[in-house]
Amino acid sequence: MLRKFCPKCAKETDVLFEGLCKDCYLKGAKFVEVPQNISVLVCRCGRSNEKKRWVQNASVEEMIERVVTSSIKKDKDTDVRLEYEPFEVSGKTKVPVSVVARRVVGGREIEKCAQVVFTIIPQTCDVCSRVSGGYYEAIIQIRGSKYKQNQVLELVERIVGQYKDTDKFSFITQVQDSKGGIDVYLGSSKIAGKIEQESKRIYNVASKVTHSVCGMKDGRTLNRITILLRISD
Ligand SMILES: [Zn+2]
Ligand SMILES: [Zn+2]
Incomplete structure (x- = not known):
């Protein structure tokens, strides 16, 4: 196999991504941007407060998926999936979420991971406060x-x-x-x-x-x- 070198770091590599080794490509490529922290008010009934409105959710997982995904900035040729450990909500709960972005460069798949800490803050929603009142x-x-x-x-x-x-x-x-x-x-x-x-x-x-x-x-x-x-x- 023909030996290739990265023009940026001079490392020897089998594959070049847009002319660079994988490390240099990943360092330079901005194919996904996520906020470091996201906090959402969540009621015990499962509703969450988004843009000052309480919205119903099928599950906490579905809510995290939706909120994190909508906060991601990415190119349209990048696919994103979320990964996190199972968790229990008790009081203020922090869930570390990995955003794994994947795209195809020069016929090869390449992945880049970004981290976001999702914080669930308990709060009574408008409906529950009415019911309990x-x-x-x-x-x-x-x-x-x-x-x-x-x-x-x-x-x-x-x-x-x-x-x-x-x-x-x-x-x-x-x-x-x-x-x-x-x-x-x-x-x-x-x-x-x-x-x-x-x-x-x-x-x-x-x-x-x-x-x-x-x-x-x-x-x-x-x-x-x-x-x-x-x-x-
Ligand atoms: Zn390099
Ligand atoms: Zn509620």
Whole structure:
């Protein structure tokens, strides 16, 4: 094999990358740039705070993948994969992440690794603080025979579950036995409206909606609605 020398460091090498030995090429090539540190506020429910918004995540791993990948600057002919050890989130958690960038130079694959420390900072999100604070926008009052009440309660739970991913305030604050029936406290008045429509579609229900203004929260008036669902057999 013909002996090759790197013109920069004079080292003997089998392969040249754009005219340089691998070490010199890697030193000079800037095919991936990552920030040294990334910190993200993460709630125990899995939501993370990004650009001042709380966003839902499938998992902490998926969130790290997405946040780190979006912070990487790279050429379009460079592929990137992330590597990190398994970790547990407990309190403020630091996860060292290796960003392995790969590109093909002169028909040969070459890899370069960059490090980023990903810090998870625990913080309660807007939804969890509302849930734990007993927040509610609507009360559904279910009345009628006990059997039908339970059926409608199941419907309420099903609809709340259905909209969980699209409306973050689709949650039940509490379910209370009350005089003549069941009262369900809901985080979202919009969802309460959907429950009213759906229960009328399925059951023989007469509804009555009462609006009330209940003071101020974060500079805006807090409106609440009470929806009475009276079910006939
Ligand atoms: Zn060299
Ligand atoms: Zn949360």
